[in-house]
Amino acid sequence: MSSAEKLSKLRSISAEIARLGSIQALLEWDQQVNMPRGGAEDRGSQAALIAGLAFDKGTSDELGSLIEDLATDIPDLDADDDLAREIKVAKRHYDRNARIPREKIIEFVLATSAAHEVWVKSRAENDFASFEPHLTHIFELRRQQAELFQPYDHPYDALLEEYEPGMKTADVRAIFNAIRPRQVELLRAIADSGQVDNSFIKQSYPFEDQRKLGSFIAGRFGYDLERGRIDLAPHPFTTSFGAGDVRITTRFLDTDGMSALFSTMHETGHALYDQGLDPKYHETSLGQAASYAIHESQSRLWENLVGRSREFCGFAFPVMQMLFPQHLGNVSLEQFYRGINRVEPSLIRVEADEATYNLHIMLRFEIETGLLEGSLQARDLPEIWNTRMQEYLGLTPPDDSRGVLQDVHWSSGLIGYFPTYALGNLISAQLWDKMLADHPEIPAAVSEGDFRAILAWLRENVHRHASRYDPLDLVRRITGGPIDPEPYLRYLSTKYRGIYGF
Numbered sequence: 352m353s354s355a356e357k358l359s360k361l362r363s364i365s366a367e368i369a370r371l372g373s374i375q376a377l378l379e380w381d382q383q384v385n386m387p388r389g390g391a392e393d394r395g396s397q398a399a400l401i402a403g404l405a406f407d408k409g410t411s412d413e414l415g416s417l418i419e420d421l422a423t424d425i426p427d428l429d430a431d432d433d434l435a436r437e438i439k440v441a442k443r444h445y446d447r448n449a450r451i452p453r454e455k456i457i458e459f460v461l462a463t464s465a466a467h468e469v470w471v472k473s474r475a476e477n478d479f480a481s482f483e484p485h486l487t488h489i490f491e492l493r494r495q496q497a498e499l500f501q502p503y504d505h506p507y508d509a510l511l512e513e514y515e516p517g518m519k520t521a522d523v524r525a526i527f528n529a530i531r532p533r534q535v536e537l538l539r540a541i542a543d544s545g546q547v548d549n550s551f552i553k554q555s556y557p558f559e560d561q562r563k564l565g566s567f568i569a570g571r572f573g574y575d576l577e578r579g580r581i582d583l584a585p586h587p588f589t590t591s592f593g594a595g596d597v598r599i600t601t602r603f604l605d606t607d608g609m610s611a612l613f614s615t616m617h618e619t620g621h622a623l624y625d626q627g628l629d630p631k632y633h634e635t636s637l638g639q640a641a642s643y644a645i646h647e648s649q650s651r652l653w654e655n656l657v658g659r660s661r662e663f664c665g666f667a668f669p670v671m672q673m674l675f676p677q678h679l680g681n682v683s684l685e686q687f688y689r690g691i692n693r694v695e696p697s698l699i700r701v702e703a704d705e706a707t708y709n710l711h712i713m714l715r716f717e718i719e720t721g722l723l724e725g726s727l728q729a730r731d732l733p734e735i736w737n738t739r740m741q742e743y744l745g746l747t748p749p750d751d752s753r754g755v756l757q758d759v760h761w762s763s764g765l766i767g768y769f770p771t772y773a774l775g776n777l778i779s780a781q782l783w784d785k786m787l788a789d790h791p792e793i794p795a796a797v798s799e800g801d802f803r804a805i806l807a808w809l810r811e812n813v814h815r816h817a818s819r820y821d822p823l824d825l826v827r828r829i830t831g832g833p834i835d836p837e838p839y840l841r842y843l844s845t846k847y848r849g850i851y852g853f
Contacts, residue, residue, distance in 0.1 A: 354424055358434075361417045361441065364408060366634035371405040373592040380592075383584045384600060388468060395464030402460040403453065410449045418442050433637075436819045441636035443516070450499045459492050463764040470762035471585060479733050479751040486761055487729040490722045493766045497723065506723045510767030514643040515774065517823045520720065523770045526777070527713050530836045537706055537843060541694045544851040549690035551682050556608030560674045565601060565615035568667065572653060573806040574599075574619045575626055586759040587614045587701070589621035589650075594633055597625040608678060609691060610702060613654055620653035621646055623806065627814030642822035643768060644834075645813065647775025648782060655705055656783045656842075657805065662797040664688045689850050696744035698753045705776075706843055710743045712773040715758070719766055780839035781830045782813070 352360070378398050386394060408414070421438050422428060428439040466485035473482040493510060500509035505520040512518070566581060584600035591597045599618035604610045624640055632638040640646045657663055668687050672679045679687065694704045700711040718735065721727035727735060736755040741747050748754030760768055786808050787793060793804050812829050826834055 354421065357417050357421055361414070361421065362635055364411075364414050364417070365441065365636055368405055368408045369634040369638060371401055371408065375401045375405065376590050377592050380590050380598060382464070382467065383586070383588070384582045388472075391465065391468040395461050398464050399457050399460045403457055406448065406453050406456045409445065410453075415445055415449065418445055433819065437635055437637050440818055444636060447500075447513070451496055455492070455496065459489075459496075459764060462488055462492060463762065466762040466764075467759070470756065470759065474585075474752050474756040477750045477752045477756070479756055482756065482762070483729050483732075486732075489761065489764050490729060490766065493764065494723055505720070507720050507767060510723075511770065512767075514765075514768050514771050515822060516642060517821050518644075518770075518774070523716065523774075526834070526836060527709075527716065527773070530709060530773075530777075530840060531713065533840050534706065534709060534843070537847065538694070538696075540853045541706065541847055541851050544853045546695070547689040547693045547850065548686065549693045551678055551686075552609050552690055553606060554608055554678055555605045556675055556678060558603045558611075561603055561608065561611045564671065564674055565612055567670070568612065568658075569599075569615055569619040569622075571800060572616070572619050572623065572657075572802050574622050578626060579622055581615065587618055588759075589618045589625070591622075591625040594626070594628070594630060597622045607702065608675065613658060613691075614701070616658040617650045617654040620650035623653070623809070624649045624814050627806075627810045628817045629815040632817040632819070637817050637819050639818050641813075641816065641818050641820060641825050643771035644774035644778060645822050645825060647771050648778035649775075649809065649813065651775050652779040652783060652809075656779060657797060657802070659692055659705070660794070660797065661688050662794045664691070665798040666800040692846070692850055694847060694851075696746050698740070698746055698748050699757055706847060707744060709773045709776060712769050714739050714743055715769040719769065723766070774834060777834055777836050777839045778826060780842045781826065781832075781835060782809075783842070784838050785812075785830050 375398060378394060378401065382390075382394050418438060418441050422442055425435050425438055428435050428442070462485070466482070466489055469482050469485050473479060494506065497503075497506040497509040500512075503509055507520040511520060511523070562581075566576070569581065570576060578595045579597045579599065582598065582600045583602055585602065587599070587601050589597070589599045599615070599622050601611050601614045601618060624646055628638065628640070664684060664687055668679075668684050671687075672682075682690075692704070694706045696707050697703050700708070700715075703711050714736070717739070718727060718732065722729065732755045733751050736751075737747050740754065760766075786805065790804050790808060796802070796804055813825070816825065820828060823833060826832075
């Protein structure tokens with residue numbers, strides 16, 4: 352078989368694996384959006400079947416031989432060349448997947464499918480005891496998976512690599528240790544200042560008008576609803592079944608009229624990335640985002656750096672006043688801007704403001720690493736969670752539903768995922784600084800509701816590359832340096848000094 356024939360065969364197998372992944376994602380989307388609770392057992396079996404087929408394809412001897420043969424024909428897999436990158440990423444995926452036995456993959460899929468339904472019920476009923484055995488089992492399975500990737504400096508390295516290639520546990524700790532004291536210092540300065548009013552937001556807004564607003568803003572940002580849709584889910588997320596079907600979900604709260612808007616903007620950022628991947632990489636090993644932190648940088652950029660900016664408020668607030676005259680008719684633009692940027696420690700991560708958000712991630716990172724090391728036990732998590740929430744944010748959750756049960760990630764087995772949220776925050780500020788240096792006219796355009804320059808810059812510098820570049824390499828290529836906390840810390844300090852006047 353010639354090299355050209357081997358490459359064609361590799362791409363054919365890669366396409367089949369990608370399609371199986373899309374089918375699995377569709378099953379997961381339906382489980383969270385539409386599926387009745389009684390379907391959990393059958394859905395677990397369906398998901399396990401698809402996962403098994405994908406595993407067999409992705410770890411076959413045929414695929415391994417194709418990758419090995421093609422790799423020997425390429426002088427440098429690190430070369431800045433599409434083919435070299437494609438084979439390099441294919442080899443990385445194959446080498447990782449082949450280390451985990453098939454039965455462990457099936458066991459994991461069945462465990463997480465069952466755990467998700469228990470988590471939904473446990474959170475609704477404030478019943479951690481029912482979820483704890485599932486959580487213990489999931490962490491044990493992830494610990495077993497991590498052990499397959501020895502040697503490592505820390506078992507968490509093996510799981511973090513799945514979401515953030517090239518990043519180590521020690522790197523995350525170093526970054527968190529650098530930003531923690533400065534964010535705490537900022538919070539103290541804010542606490543010593545007069546608090547801003549956001550009572551006009553913390554009310555029940557008509558859900559249908561919130562839906563209209565979210566769809567309008569998502570469309571203005573550039574989200575193509577001919578290739579996507581917006582649905583409701585207990586925990587907002589974005590998923591892609593292919594270039595022509597990228598879906599987002601949101602949720603509405605009775606206690607916060609703007610929560611759904613910011614959730615929608617956040618998920619729109621994810622969807623814009625997936626809709627902007629270069630079609631030439633579709634269904635190849637390069638056909639996905641560079642990493643979860645890069646993905647998160649997109650959602651946080653649109654939600655916060657754009658969506659919470661004074662310029663965005665100048666454009667969007669009049670629209671909101673027309674939709675919600677009873678709530679916002681007597682509120683000024685300045686009051687609204689300050690209100691949506693109010694800093695106040697919160698119980699819920701997804702509702703956290705920019706100045707406190709990273710502290711939520713640090714708490715989860717410490718718990719995950721502790722559970723993997725064995726220094727913490729799942730049965731003790733409610734007490735550990737509440738104690739550290741008090742230490743970090745000065746709050747003690749009144750119940751586990753608003754504490755240790757609030758996130759979907761652990762029921763889904765996404766151990767190692769949480770750090771990417773904080774890393775995404777840092778990267779978003781680095782990208783924003785470079786974008787404004789390239790296009791200083793962007794803030795004025797945003798105030799007119801024109802987001803085309805932002806999307807075009809992200810398409811050119813981030814989206815189109817898909818996973819052609821490793822995440823740390825991509826950040827360096829765009830910004831000229833590594834992941835750097837300084838731009839994000841500077842952004843927070845400048846913004847909140849202006850709002851709180853300290």
